[in-house]
Amino acid sequence: MDPGYYKVTEASENRPDVAAVVGILRRKGICPSVTDWTEAKRIVRYLIHTVDYGSTLGRSGRELLLLGCCDADLAGDSSDRKPCTGYMFSLGGATMTWVSRKQNCVAMSIMEAEYVALSEVTQEVGWLRHLPAELNEKQQREYTPSDKK
Known part of the structure; x- marks a missing residue:
């Protein structure tokens, strides 16, 4: 190779x-x-x-806020029919973690695939919520996304 x-x-x-x-x-x-x-x-x-592209972590006028999103597909790989999980988290505007990988199971519905993805994301959030304290920073507020306007 x-x-x-x-x-x-x-x-x-x-x-x-x-x-x-x-x-x-x-x-x-x-x-x-x-x-x-x-x-x-x-x-x-x-x-x-794009060698000069990058992320910076710091205040620079931005609130130190943990934001994230996740998604899953159903049987995205036609060879084995396993779903794919993807998620990304940013802290203070800088991307801290991202994942795009196949799930270990074959899901029978999109709901099941999304549930497995959400389970993985929950584990990541558990660790990321403590990151600002380890950096001697304080997260200003909790953020809960909502579809309601």
Whole structure:
């Protein structure tokens, strides 16, 4: 396997903008097709042109607020019919954690897939809620999203 392929997979740990695509390519790492190599090269070109992009953590006029979102699909991978979970959390405007991966089970409904995703997100929130205190910062307020306006 070409070492360049592994450099692309390392990018997903630092760049949430390519995490989902790199995660899909990582599953095909044992026997990549010509299309997979083409996609890997496209990601490398994108990374070269966006090398100055980044996240910063700090006040800079923003409230230190933990925000997150999650989603799941139903049978997104046609080869094994397993759903995919994705979530992202930001703290003070900076992306702190992101995930895009296959679930370990086959869901029978979208509700079941969303429930599994929400279970994973709840575990992550448990850890992230204590992060500001570890950084000697104080989260100003609790945030509960609502669909009601």
